[in-house]
Amino acid sequence: MEGLRTGHRHFPAKRTIYREGEIAPEMLIIFDGWAFRFKLLAGGRRQILSFLLPGDPISLPLLSNDRLSFSVQSLTSVTACSFERGSFADFVAEHPAVARQAHASCYAAASAADERLTDLGRRSAYERVGRLILELVTRMEAKGLPTGNPMLFPLGQTHIADALGLTSIHAGRVLRRFRREGILSLHRGRLEIMDCAALRRL
Known part of the structure; x- marks a missing residue:
């Protein structure tokens, strides 16, 4: 994994890291700082989908998609490790243990989304x-x-x-x-x- 890293990216607080619908050429994993995923609605209304902490990938869907269906913004100053998206996806596919970790992260995200839906509804x-x-x-x-x-x-x-x-x-x-x-x-x-x-x- 270390050999795949292409560098570090630094984002000040309140900076848009990804914008919904943009092509994302790289995978980012947060090394330090907090961020959040969100959807922006008409009139500036915002729904925060989840918060991202150190060690969290900014978007696992980039393993199979070129574009994000949500935006990402830094909550604090953020330092992230960057990886070329295609190479990262190939590495995950070739290493079952890493693939299991990625699937576990997806499952945890889905479970958290279910809890948040329960929050909003009940x-x-x-x-x-x-x-x-x-x-x-x-x-x-x-x-x-x-x-x-x-x-x-x-x-x-x-x-x-x-x-x-x-x-x-x-x-x-x-x-x-x-x-x-x-x-x-x-x-x-x-x-x-x-x-x-x-x-x-x-």
Whole structure:
């Protein structure tokens, strides 16, 4: 895999990395920083589909497609390892263990999408926000990223709102409720979890 890498790409915060419908000649895997996948609707409305952490490929669909059906934007400053798309796809096809990892990542993404659909359809705003935060912290732990209190957590209430079908004002109310109840506090990109057991019960 190391020999396939063609270099590094650096993106400042809030920079569009891929735009929906563009031809994508390279695969990018995040080395450092956070990003998110999103769809942009008429009038500037945005739906965030998922958040990308260090170690995540920016788009596995590029293994079989030239174009993306969504856009990708850096949430923080991002450094990504770049790979020529065709060579990367050939490498995956020729190495069963890597192919299994790619399939596992696709399955995990599909499972996360199912949970997000359940969020939007049936869970309350309180449950949605709590589950999103817990999901991201769990992913951070699995990747060995720092999760001590307080931890780097660069989502603002607008990002949470756009991911969960809420208004920014409503997302802010929910975050204040969590703080009042002594469960968690999210302020200026720092997250402190005061009662993890209560958060998990959600």
